[in-house]
Amino acid sequence: MIHPELLEILCCPETRQPVREAPGALVESVNRAIRDGSLETPAGGGEAGVLDGGLVREDGKFLYPVRNGIPIMLIEERIAIPGPEGDASAEDVEEDRDADHHPVETGAGA
Numbered sequence: 001m002i003h004p005e006l007l008e009i010l011c012c013p014e015t016r017q018p019v020r021e022a023p024g025a026l027v028e029s030v031n032r033a034i035r036d037g038s039l040e041t042p043a044g045g046g047e048a049g050v051l052d053g054g055l056v057r058e059d060g061k062f063l064y065p066v067r068n069g070i071p072i073m074l075i076e077e078r079i080a081i082p083g084p085e086g087d088a089s090a091e092d093v094e095e096d097r098d099a100d101h102h103p104v105e106t107g108a109g110a
């Protein structure tokens with residue numbers, strides 16, 4: 001869990017949009033994809049790339065990883081969260097909170 005005061009000042013380094021903590025189901029979905037090799041992360045696959053948590057950008061398009069309790073707010077570390085038609089919104093991420101699977105991909109160009 002990120003301290004509320006820190007979360008209040010963190011923002012996307014690209015767009016300066018606020019971020020919020022990712023739902024647990026989304027983090028678990030990303031971790032599953034990392035473990036099974038369907039998601040390549042800059043930190044590497046397997047247990048090395050597994051997230052403790054994540055911060056979702058206000059528009060719901062990207063997740064910034066949290067590893068060892070530290071938010072990694074680097075553009076090259078973000079993970080794209082495509083919506084049903086390739087375009088997610090903050091509401092889409094909230095609605096998918098209990099979904100079993102979230103398609104994700106990484107990279108600044110995603």
